[in-house]
Amino acid sequence: MVLRVGVIGGGQLARMMVPAAVELGLDIRVLAEGPGMSAAIAATAEGDYHDAETVLAFARDVDVVTFDHEHVPQDVLAVLRDAGVAVHPGPGPLAVAQDKITMRRRLTELGLPVPDWAAVHDAEELRAFLAEHGGRVVVKTPRGGYDGKGVRVVTDPADVEDWFIAAAEVGGEQALLAEELVPFTRELAQSVARRPSGEIVAWPLVETTQRAGVCAEVIAPAPSSAGRVADVAEAIAVRVAEELGVTGVLAVELFQTDDERILVNELAMRPHNTGHWSIDGATTSQFEQHLRAVLDLPLGATGAKAAVAVMVNVLGGPADGDLAARYPAALAAFPEAKYHFYGKSPRPGRKIGHVTVTGDDVDDVVYRARAAAAHFDD
Amino acid sequence: MVLRVGVIGGGQLARMMVPAAVELGLDIRVLAEGPGMSAAIAATAEGDYHDAETVLAFARDVDVVTFDHEHVPQDVLAVLRDAGVAVHPGPGPLAVAQDKITMRRRLTELGLPVPDWAAVHDAEELRAFLAEHGGRVVVKTPRGGYDGKGVRVVTDPADVEDWFIAAAEVGGEQALLAEELVPFTRELAQSVARRPSGEIVAWPLVETTQRAGVCAEVIAPAPSSAGRVADVAEAIAVRVAEELGVTGVLAVELFQTDDERILVNELAMRPHNTGHWSIDGATTSQFEQHLRAVLDLPLGATGAKAAVAVMVNVLGGPADGDLAARYPAALAAFPEAKYHFYGKSPRPGRKIGHVTVTGDDVDDVVYRARAAAAHFDD
Numbered sequence: 001m002v003l004r005v006g007v008i009g010g011g012q013l014a015r016m017m018v019p020a021a022v023e024l025g026l027d028i029r030v031l032a033e034g035p036g037m038s039a040a041i042a043a044t045a046e047g048d049y050h051d052a053e054t055v056l057a058f059a060r061d062v063d064v065v066t067f068d069h070e071h072v073p074q075d076v077l078a079v080l081r082d083a084g085v086a087v088h089p090g091p092g093p094l095a096v097a098q099d100k101i102t103m104r105r106r107l108t109e110l111g112l113p114v115p116d117w118a119a120v121h122d123a124e125e126l127r128a129f130l131a132e133h134g135g136r137v138v139v140k141t142p143r144g145g146y147d148g149k150g151v152r153v154v155t156d157p158a159d160v161e162d163w164f165i166a167a168a169e170v171g172g173e174q175a176l177l178a179e180e181l182v183p184f185t186r187e188l189a190q191s192v193a194r195r196p197s198g199e200i201v202a203w204p205l206v207e208t209t210q211r212a213g214v215c216a217e218v219i220a221p222a223p224s225s226a227g228r229v230a231d232v233a234e235a236i237a238v239r240v241a242e243e244l245g246v247t248g249v250l251a252v253e254l255f256q257t258d259d260e261r262i263l264v265n266e267l268a269m270r271p272h273n274t275g276h277w278s279i280d281g282a283t284t285s286q287f288e289q290h291l292r293a294v295l296d297l298p299l300g301a302t303g304a305k306a307a308v309a310v311m312v313n314v315l316g317g318p319a320d321g322d323l324a325a326r327y328p329a330a331l332a333a334f335p336e337a338k339y340h341f342y343g344k345s346p347r348p349g350r351k352i353g354h355v356t357v358t359g360d361d362v363d364d365v366v367y368r369a370r371a372a373a374a375h376f377d378d
Numbered sequence: 379m380v381l382r383v384g385v386i387g388g389g390q391l392a393r394m395m396v397p398a399a400v401e402l403g404l405d406i407r408v409l410a411e412g413p414g415m416s417a418a419i420a421a422t423a424e425g426d427y428h429d430a431e432t433v434l435a436f437a438r439d440v441d442v443v444t445f446d447h448e449h450v451p452q453d454v455l456a457v458l459r460d461a462g463v464a465v466h467p468g469p470g471p472l473a474v475a476q477d478k479i480t481m482r483r484r485l486t487e488l489g490l491p492v493p494d495w496a497a498v499h500d501a502e503e504l505r506a507f508l509a510e511h512g513g514r515v516v517v518k519t520p521r522g523g524y525d526g527k528g529v530r531v532v533t534d535p536a537d538v539e540d541w542f543i544a545a546a547e548v549g550g551e552q553a554l555l556a557e558e559l560v561p562f563t564r565e566l567a568q569s570v571a572r573r574p575s576g577e578i579v580a581w582p583l584v585e586t587t588q589r590a591g592v593c594a595e596v597i598a599p600a601p602s603s604a605g606r607v608a609d610v611a612e613a614i615a616v617r618v619a620e621e622l623g624v625t626g627v628l629a630v631e632l633f634q635t636d637d638e639r640i641l642v643n644e645l646a647m648r649p650h651n652t653g654h655w656s657i658d659g660a661t662t663s664q665f666e667q668h669l670r671a672v673l674d675l676p677l678g679a680t681g682a683k684a685a686v687a688v689m690v691n692v693l694g695g696p697a698d699g700d701l702a703a704r705y706p707a708a709l710a711a712f713p714e715a716k717y718h719f720y721g722k723s724p725r726p727g728r729k730i731g732h733v734t735v736t737g738d739d740v741d742d743v744v745y746r747a748r749a750a751a752a753h754f755d756d
């Protein structure tokens with residue numbers, strides 16, 4: 001008997017589950033969107049995850065279904081549930097991750113600290129929110145955004161007129177999410193993993209740096225976070241996982257504010273870019289842990305294996321597309337760096353890989369991780 | 379451009395190259411002996427590696443060919459070489475690994491320390507060797523032995539009469555290898571990796587324990603080996619790799635004798651059971667390093683990530699064949715242990731997986747690694 005995990009979506013998160021599955025002796029199968037995806041090596045089916053029949057056929061051959069992303073529609077998830085398929089995370093928590101207004105509403109109901117927010121249905125409501133928040137706020141489309149897409153800093157309702165028009169065309173209760181522009185000193189991320197049977201573990205809190213809305217660097221553990229900051233972050237993430245019933249990995253992106261509050265920014269119910277450091281830096285990586293969690297197996301130790309780990313994303317890559325030509329110089333310069341590539345073609349701004357370096361001194365490790373990753377820049 | 383590695387043979391060594399290839403962004407393809415092999419997830423072809431046409435067809439789609447084992451016949455390797463295929467390790471060094479008498483002869487020519495040995499062609503020659511070596515010696519078949527198969531402790535030529543008969547039937551220069559029974563205090567193993575362009579790196583020396591001729595446990599680094607023992611072991615392995623022109627990983631199994639000599643026992647020109655600890659315990663695992671080496675990429679750092687790493691093989695597994703049923707108790711008992719399974723069905727004595735634990739205290743780590751692995755015993 002080999003345990004079988006089915007992953008919907010063939011991106012790099014599914015890809016990075018493959019090494020963990022192979023080592024642990026699991027059978028991993030991926031429903032990819034098409035040929036040549038990042039996780040192609042484990043793709044046993046190709047098809048559209050919006051199609052219930054396609055997803056159900058895939059699900060029948062596995063013990064549990066999980067995800068590379070949060071975009072599988074609720075009606076498809078309902079078909080799986082009705083067919084008795086084990087799905088982790090489940091449709092309930094996924095609904096919260098799929099819609100930013102739902103997410104803000106649930107977190108507010110739970111009394112968790114979030115930025116001031118409002119669901120704004122038209123220019124008038126947004127104008128009122130702007131007036132209450134210093135004339136400069138963040139507006140987000142509730143669905144489909146990622147890596148800075150669907151997020152704008154706004155000073156006038158005209159800045160998001162196109163989004164209001166698009167929302168009106170869809171009809172129904174189509175609002176945008178308006179949020180105060182949080183005066184933050186830094187961004188943090190707290191990952192936890194939770195099993196269906198309840199066990200929950202947390203990794204060390206990390207500090208993240210975004211560039212143009214995309215995760216660029218992660219330092220684990222977050223410097224100067226021991227004590228209150230780490231305790232608060234962990235308590236928030238544990239509470240979110242338990243109250244929403246999240247299974248698998250949950251990543252909570254946080255703001256640390258000028259006045260030392262910790263606010264929830266975003267949630268991701270899957271392995272997350274801010275946890276990639278754990279492949280090389282933690283006893284159990286977020287990818288191994290996600291597989292253990294969705295199979296309801298006991299969770300692994302989450303401790304760091306080095307005083308500090310720094311992950312730097314490779315964004316874009318060489319303009320000539322020849323990634324392989326960059327390996328010799330990079331590998332020679334930093335033999336201790338761990339290079340990870342996702343089988344994706346270089347393209348401006350695209351996440352095609354990451355580099356992790358571990359060590360004792362933050363400044364030294366940051367320098368080496370950046371320099372190693374820079375070998376793959378254009 | 380993605381670098382493509384072709385591996386001949388679908389066993390667990392090919393399987394454990396898959397995670398390393400996926401992380402490093404390489405395209406790994408396996409020529410498996412049949413369906414359902416350990417490395418099935420990367421199998422792009424199935425066929426007989428004795429058949430030159432099968433192997434050549436597979437080799438045409440990759441940048442370099444390497445191996446899960448050393449059994450590909452020299453005439454098949456010659457066809458690859460004549461077709462201009464990059465093959466690492468090459469036919470020359472592989473010939474030494476394929477025949478234990480050739481191996482002993484080459485090591486002796488190089489002046490490297492080996493047990494007393496002789497190629498014995500009949501009972502008379504073996505009797506003479508027995509008389510010179512205390513009446514009790516080791517006899518090995520030169521080819522095809524592994525994990526204790528093809529190795530016997532002998533006090534009388536009649537003990538290997540069947541092997542002499544089989545050798546006579548094959549005809550030609552068919553001898554057996556006779557070796558003195560080395561009075562060793564312990565067994566060690568030294569792994570190195572070498573690129574075609576010459577760069578060579580060594581991992582820490584390890585201590586190995588065999589049971590019934592099969593590797594059972596490995597402690598890295600070998601206790602009480604710092605200084606002379608480690609230096610001599612490394613010098614031997616480096617010399618073997620350079621003199622024989624080995625490319626990829628070379629594992630040298632060694633005896634440490636009662637009188638403190640270090641003798642070469644066996645050679646393996648591929649990742650080896652004594653190096654599995656490096657997946658969790660070294661900055662660069664033997665599997666990642668082998669891929670880097672055969673592609674002639676710069677080699678990775680080989681330092682240990684913890685004071686001690688202990689690997690214990692899972693041999694046999696549960697008699698009822700239900701490996702998955704053992705996961706919950708094992709994972710719960712040792713959340714810090716790294717469990718590795720090879721996708722092989724349990725069968726008495728069969729290597730189906732291994733467990734690695736790292737830590738600070740040898741006795742403690744040995745205890746935990748053994749106890750974790752024991753969860754999968756019958």
